[in-house]
Amino acid sequence: MGDIQQTLQDVFGFASFRPQQREIIEDLLAGRDAFVLMPTGGGKSLCYQLPALHRPGVAIVVSPLISLMKDQVDALKAHGIRAACYNSALEAQEARQVLARLHGGELDLLYVAPERLMKEDFLGRLQELPLALFAIDEAHCVSQWGHDFRPEYIQLGRLRQKFPAIPLIALTATAEPHTRQDIIQRLNLEKARCYLTSFDRPNIRYTVLEKKKPFQQLLDFLSDRRDEAGIIYCLSRKRVEQLTAKLQEAGFAAASYHAGLSGDERGRVQDAFLRDDLPIIVATVAFGMGIDKSNIRYVVHHDVPKNIEGYYQETGRAGRDGLDSEALLLFGMGDVALARGLIDNSQNEERRRIETHKLSAMVGFAQATGCRRRVLLGYFGETLAADCGNCDTCLDPPEMVEVTEDARKALSCIYRVNQRFGLGHVVDVLRGSKNQRLLELGHHRLSTYGIGAEQDKDYWQALLRHLIHRGYVEQDVGNFSVLKLHPSSRPLLRGETTLQMGRPRTRPTTTDSAGPVGAGSKSVRSGASKGPAGLAAQNREMFEQLRRLRKEIADQDGVPPFVVFSDAALVAMAARQPADEKEFLQIHGVGQYKLERYGERFLAAIKEKRAAGVATDQG
Numbered sequence: 001m002g003d004i005q006q007t008l009q010d011v012f013g014f015a016s017f018r019p020q021q022r023e024i025i026e027d028l029l030a031g032r033d034a035f036v037l038m039p040t041g042g043g044k045s046l047c048y049q050l051p052a053l054h055r056p057g058v059a060i061v062v063s064p065l066i067s068l069m070k071d072q073v074d075a076l077k078a079h080g081i082r083a084a085c086y087n088s089a090l091e092a093q094e095a096r097q098v099l100a101r102l103h104g105g106e107l108d109l110l111y112v113a114p115e116r117l118m119k120e121d122f123l124g125r126l127q128e129l130p131l132a133l134f135a136i137d138e139a140h141c142v143s144q145w146g147h148d149f150r151p152e153y154i155q156l157g158r159l160r161q162k163f164p165a166i167p168l169i170a171l172t173a174t175a176e177p178h179t180r181q182d183i184i185q186r187l188n189l190e191k192a193r194c195y196l197t198s199f200d201r202p203n204i205r206y207t208v209l210e211k212k213k214p215f216q217q218l219l220d221f222l223s224d225r226r227d228e229a230g231i232i233y234c235l236s237r238k239r240v241e242q243l244t245a246k247l248q249e250a251g252f253a254a255a256s257y258h259a260g261l262s263g264d265e266r267g268r269v270q271d272a273f274l275r276d277d278l279p280i281i282v283a284t285v286a287f288g289m290g291i292d293k294s295n296i297r298y299v300v301h302h303d304v305p306k307n308i309e310g311y312y313q314e315t316g317r318a319g320r321d322g323l324d325s326e327a328l329l330l331f332g333m334g335d336v337a338l339a340r341g342l343i344d345n346s347q348n349e350e351r352r353r354i355e356t357h358k359l360s361a362m363v364g365f366a367q368a369t370g371c372r373r374r375v376l377l378g379y380f381g382e383t384l385a386a387d388c389g390n391c392d393t394c395l396d397p398p399e400m401v402e403v404t405e406d407a408r409k410a411l412s413c414i415y416r417v418n419q420r421f422g423l424g425h426v427v428d429v430l431r432g433s434k435n436q437r438l439l440e441l442g443h444h445r446l447s448t449y450g451i452g453a454e455q456d457k458d459y460w461q462a463l464l465r466h467l468i469h470r471g472y473v474e475q476d477v478g479n480f481s482v483l484k485l486h487p488s489s490r491p492l493l494r495g496e497t498t499l500q501m502g503r504p505r506t507r508p509t510t511t512d513s514a515g516p517v518g519a520g521s522k523s524v525r526s527g528a529s530k531g532p533a534g535l536a537a538q539n540r541e542m543f544e545q546l547r548r549l550r551k552e553i554a555d556q557d558g559v560p561p562f563v564v565f566s567d568a569a570l571v572a573m574a575a576r577q578p579a580d581e582k583e584f585l586q587i588h589g590v591g592q593y594k595l596e597r598y599g600e601r602f603l604a605a606i607k608e609k610r611a612a613g614v615a616t617d618q619g
Contacts, residue, residue, distance in 0.1 A: 041321075415493075467489075
């Protein structure tokens with residue numbers, strides 16, 4: 001094949017690379033390893049799919065879920081790429097056919113599960129074949145610090161020794177600094193170049209509401225989203241079933257998904273969702289890892305997630321096509337207690353410690369009174385230069401209060417306990433607690449002991465989390481979550497700068513008919529309307545017609561509609577209304593293969609709708 005830029009255009013239909021994609025691809029083409037951290041929907045898959053078409057041999061892609069493999073393979077086939085998966089879902093005859101294609105050099109990419117890949121007989125097969133590269137997707141599964149640790153992933157560390165000359169790329173969307181280091185070490189990627197792109201998904205609006213009458217809050221949110229695809233996450237199977245039943249009674253097309261259902265039922269529900277036959281999935285976190293459906297418009301967390309990594313990955317399933325999307329969290333301390341109880345059931349003390357820290361960080365995000373995106377990105381070690389303008393606290397800011405003196409008290413207290421204790425202990429010292437351990441340590445004799453007694457525990461916890469979110473304080477998760485002063489705290493300690501903090505909210509933000517975000521003009525929507533936000537009113541009927549055509553073609557081909565074209569591609573078609581093949585090729589996501597396969601029907605539909613519109617105007 002020719003130049004990688006040409007492949008990007010002709011095969012994948014993209015005019016340009018996203019940040020760092022070209023550099024990653026060039027590393028793999030040169031035979032070098034890579035560790036890639038990119039947000040969901042940021043273009044991770046292209047980083048190994050494109051070089052697989054340029055390097056001799058077959059690319060082996062490690063994937064944790066059969067459903068994820070199928071989605072990826074369907075999407076690749078839609079681009080004319082020779083791809084297959086080899087997993088336990090295949091019938092014996094199908095499995096033999098895949099292996100025959102593998103040995104016959106008829107595959108560009110083969111997707112396998114980690115446990116199947118690491119079997120000695122399969123590794124023996126691979127050693128007889130030309131291999132383009134190894135790609136380990138969802139690489140956070142290899143780390144015990146990761147939110148979705150899978151023991152079968154640990155064996156993947158042997159690949160680097162068994163195939164020293166084959167480039168290996170590990171990719172994930174969710175890994176804070178500790179998890180990253182663990183992944184690199186476990187996969188023997190110490191010599192790999194690390195690519196850390198921004199975690200930011202600016203098209204997603206983050207909203208947190210205090211959980212009061214949650215079903216009514218959910219109905220308000222869904223009121224003008226009946227035709228849009230969305231996921232609603234719950235902590236327990238029982239709650240999933242209850243909420244699904246209530247939504248169905250209220251007239252919404254919804255179905256449950258959790259590990260307690262049969263495999264056939266889960267498959268049926270997932271396929272209906274992927275194919276746009278079912279708009280709402282109510283699920284536990286058993287649903288969704290790696291789901292490639294690009295037109296999910298919202299994700300609701302009915303219950304608080306157990307960690308920020310899970311929350312980030314789950315909300316990241318919305319808006320993979322780059323169009324405006326929503327992430328709503330209903331936050332209640334009762335759910336926090338439930339989550340903490342689940343953590344406490346673990347027999348592994350180290351896991352309990354890690355997960356307790358992660359839950360506390362999640363609570364900190366939910367209770368934040370400043371820009372939520374800053375808090376979210378800060379957890380992953382990324383700093384946002386300014387407030388995002390696309391979260392509830394930016395759109396409907398809380399009342400700001402002066403906290404400079406109290407912040408100095410808190411920073412001083414962290415310093416006085418020698419930066420060796422966690423948030424709870426620092427709060428106890430500030431409030432003058434008489435708990436036994438504090439007294440045994442002699443911390444009741446510190447100058448900061450009791451200097452914050454006039455404020456309650458919640459206030460000091462909120463302030464300390466605010467200092468962490470703003471970068472004045474670091475929380476060392478690898479060392480029992482002790483608090484340490486960042487150099488940037490010095491001007492604040494010395495009184496050279498001031499600090500404000502939003503007053504914690506005790507009630508939900510104002511709601512309107514468009515959903516519970518902000519008030520008045522700050523709401524997500526101004527009323528129900530067809531088509532994605534931002535699409536001009538005169539183009540919405542065109543979008544709906546193209547969406548119906550896409551569904552018809554997808555049903556004929558037996559694939560999800562987004563495999564044919566993404567919503568973003570349909571929006572571009574509706575707005576630009578290409579008149580010929582040359583103009584159609586300029587649409588993002590239209591390559592030569594899709595032009596030949598679908599171009600004629602979409603161009604005819606655009607022409608017909610445009611002619612009907614002209615006739616209507618003249619009439």
